[in-house]
Amino acid sequence: MTPPGVARFIASLFPPANTRTCRLLDAGAGVGGLSAAFLDRCMAGELDFASLSVDAYEFDEALLDGLRQTLAGYAARLPLSARVLPGDFVEQAVSALGLWGGPRYSHAILNPPYKKVQSQSRHRLLLRQAGIETSNLYSAFVALALALIEDGGQLVAIIPRSFCNGPYFRPFRDFLLERAAIRHLHLFAARDKAFREDGVLQENLILRLERGGAQGPVTVSTSTDDSFADYVEHLHPFEHIVLPGDPERFIHIPTSPEAPAHEALPGLSHTLAELGLEVSTGPVVDFRLRDWLRDQPGADTVPLLYPGHFRAGRLVWPLADSRKPNAIVQHDATAKWLYPAGCYCVTRRLSSKEEKHRIVAGVVDPALLPGVSALGFENHLNVFHQGRQGLPELLARGLATFLNSDIADAQFRRFNGHTQVNATDLRQMRYPCRALLVELGNWAKERGDQALAEVEAKLEALLA
Numbered sequence: 001m002t003p004p005g006v007a008r009f010i011a012s013l014f015p016p017a018n019t020r021t022c023r024l025l026d027a028g029a030g031v032g033g034l035s036a037a038f039l040d041r042c043m044a045g046e047l048d049f050a051s052l053s054v055d056a057y058e059f060d061e062a063l064l065d066g067l068r069q070t071l072a073g074y075a076a077r078l079p080l081s082a083r084v085l086p087g088d089f090v091e092q093a094v095s096a097l098g099l100w101g102g103p104r105y106s107h108a109i110l111n112p113p114y115k116k117v118q119s120q121s122r123h124r125l126l127l128r129q130a131g132i133e134t135s136n137l138y139s140a141f142v143a144l145a146l147a148l149i150e151d152g153g154q155l156v157a158i159i160p161r162s163f164c165n166g167p168y169f170r171p172f173r174d175f176l177l178e179r180a181a182i183r184h185l186h187l188f189a190a191r192d193k194a195f196r197e198d199g200v201l202q203e204n205l206i207l208r209l210e211r212g213g214a215q216g217p218v219t220v221s222t223s224t225d226d227s228f229a230d231y232v233e234h235l236h237p238f239e240h241i242v243l244p245g246d247p248e249r250f251i252h253i254p255t256s257p258e259a260p261a262h263e264a265l266p267g268l269s270h271t272l273a274e275l276g277l278e279v280s281t282g283p284v285v286d287f288r289l290r291d292w293l294r295d296q297p298g299a300d301t302v303p304l305l306y307p308g309h310f311r312a313g314r315l316v317w318p319l320a321d322s323r324k325p326n327a328i329v330q331h332d333a334t335a336k337w338l339y340p341a342g343c344y345c346v347t348r349r350l351s352s353k354e355e356k357h358r359i360v361a362g363v364v365d366p367a368l369l370p371g372v373s374a375l376g377f378e379n380h381l382n383v384f385h386q387g388r389q390g391l392p393e394l395l396a397r398g399l400a401t402f403l404n405s406d407i408a409d410a411q412f413r414r415f416n417g418h419t420q421v422n423a424t425d426l427r428q429m430r431y432p433c434r435a436l437l438v439e440l441g442n443w444a445k446e447r448g449d450q451a452l453a454e455v456e457a458k459l460e461a462l463l464a
């Protein structure tokens, strides 16, 4: 259930009424905490409607009495007609859209359930009928609510951040951006690094959408927690939220008023494609290839690299005491999973919240793997390559040095709120040009361990 302080904040985001009649949708209403926060604003005269109705959809029968009671308490004091609609919101919304063929609500407030929607499930098929392609109930609820509100209608929801960049949420982002303007995004983000960002709230964001609105600047606000004691907000041009020309339409959330790093640093403007580089997920999924994996290297094997084989960015292989295999048999049957020997930059696909940076990069140095003709990269690594071939050594070193920097981390956190670093995310990033990466790689090689302490200053000088 939404904590009361968060519910009040969510309700506070609705702008003053531009209609005399309010028809509020609360989907997955629980015991009605969000509707109550909205109706409290009506009682206080902050939202002024001549007539009010609430449709509260709730699946869990155990919550229905509480929900009825909450709404009945307001019906006695406001010109309110409230309906509790038991059962599945997805089913009811899809059939409502079919029957009415159009919008009915002026406002929607929601904290939807989080649950995967399996590809062959009834929900998935129902959603498809409404033109909604999505793999989680939370995005399904937002999409349906958006479909059910009228032009100019306002929707405020608290939902996980994962839709902002996940490749599976691309159709949902399209659905949303085609129908609505993003007006406000709120993050529970610690600006002071002394606060660890490990609460449930940090996984979520609050967004306000205006159906059919012309997209303009977006208010982005932050607070460390639900006391909102250190609340701040800034207005950002939409081009800083969804980058022009980005086919994935990632939603970036700047937490400071400064321009994004790649705008502030003119040298940081190149896409991977412009560098002639690609990044792919490590193709070796170990449990599928179990018969071909070996604990230690042998005459018929080549190295199989896991994240554990990189310590402070350096390759350590083979590991004597690893629980993971060190090698994969080189055979016709495994050839398609292997890369030719060479120098590669890799990053871990998962980082932990305790780590300073989300991106943790390392270099595969072929000098440490003499006599090796091919390499296996396990699925928990991302591999930067050039047409499935290795990179010039200094380029790989420069790339890893850049990816391990604060500048790259800040850029990454604008659009990725979780600890997964997927190849799609790395394709989104902007990079220094090849020549600068090579220069950086050369510098890092010469400076050795010293480079870590000096890299930010070096990068700023190179990119300015």
Ligand SMILES: C[S@@+](CC[C@H](N)C(=O)[O-])C[C@H]1O[C@@H](n2cnc3c(N)ncnc32)[C@H](O)[C@@H]1O
Binding pocket: 001, 002, 027, 028, 029, 030, 031, 032, 033, 034, 057, 058, 059, 060, 063, 087, 088, 089, 090, 110, 111, 112, 113, 114
């Ligand atoms: C995260 S809770 C939020 C409850 C309430 N809106 C609040 O903010 O306190 C999500 C609610 O959605 C309900 N729910 C889950 N699946 C549903 C469905 N298919 N249709 C309607 N409600 C559903 C759950 O029972 C739960 O009460």
